[in-house]
Amino acid sequence: MSDFVPTPEQQRIIDEAHRRREEALRNPSGRPATQRDSGFALGLTADGHLQPGGGRPIAPPDPRTPLVPSQQIRADRAAGALIGAACGDALGVPYEFQPRLGDDQLPVMRGGGLGPYAPGEYSDDTQMQVIIAQVAATGLALDEDNAQRAIAEGFIGWVASGASDIGAQTRRVLYTARMERGDALTAIRAASRELHQQTGLSAGNGSLMRTGVVGLGFLNGTDAVYRCRDAARAISSLTHYDALAGDACVLWSEGVRKAVLASGPSLWRFGGVRDAVHLLPAERQAQWRAWLDEAQEKPPHAFQPNGFVVPALQAAWSAIYHTRIPDRPEDHFRLALEAAVRAGDDTDTVAAIAGVLLGAAWGRAAIPAEWQRTVHGWPGLNADGLASLATRIIG
């Protein structure tokens, strides 16, 4: 579908969105500079109860709960991560860069948007995540060069056939790398660094949108947390050289990893994002805690435009955090994903980011059956195809 030609109206919206994105990337200093380091965990009250978004309190883990969830539960959550990302993407596609939905408006997977999308079809966000997933499913370790080389080859091949739309920054890196003969990993790293040096604008949300799957590759081993951190940053930098994009990918990949591995009450599964701040370089930890605090204080739509990686992460985190846990706790998946779309602006990307973490936390079983029947995309995958990919990654 790379021969898709937007209508003049679609092109105008795309151009305007790119202009706003570049503006936001040029002026990230517009972000809050509070240095508050509260150590506040997701909805954790002083007496150890969890109360996200003002929902009902949930007790801390029962000490009799097994420390590690069964392989069956982990497989359900891993499948939930990939299907969750795809569902968020497909749910956000129709509303990308449109006036944002109100709180009483329900997003629907009706396709269209700024690409030639069928109802339920996911876009570049999930397409790129699938490329990483395919490499992880072969058994290669994502923190090693041979895996990153396979991902680079996958990205470059995807540009030639398969990409339905591509973010501006990723497009420039991949087109430059594609012109080089020889080693794809060397070429993509050089192109990514060069773009950053030329423009200083390489902290778009395009690496965060595809990163959650990295967490699925590191569920075992005492050094898994550090290998996941290194892989997330390295895979981010293939297209997004800026350290902030890498930071965001470290936080989110570790969040997904912890969500799959968590035992005990479901809400503890979201704790990994904040916990991962300590994995970042010391000089940026307080800033990231302040950004997460801000996301817990403001509604998702406060974080737009969200083409810059920081408000994209904040919008997704705000949607997850502020959505109350309903009587059927697993309905939190659907409600929080809808809230992510209502953040507005880059809706498919914000919802794909939220979806991978929500799916990892709640599992495939929590994803509405209707969405699972409808969701699909390049290279010919449906929910079952995404689930089998996830199963192969976790072994």
Ligand SMILES: [Mg+2]
């Ligand atoms: Mg997209």
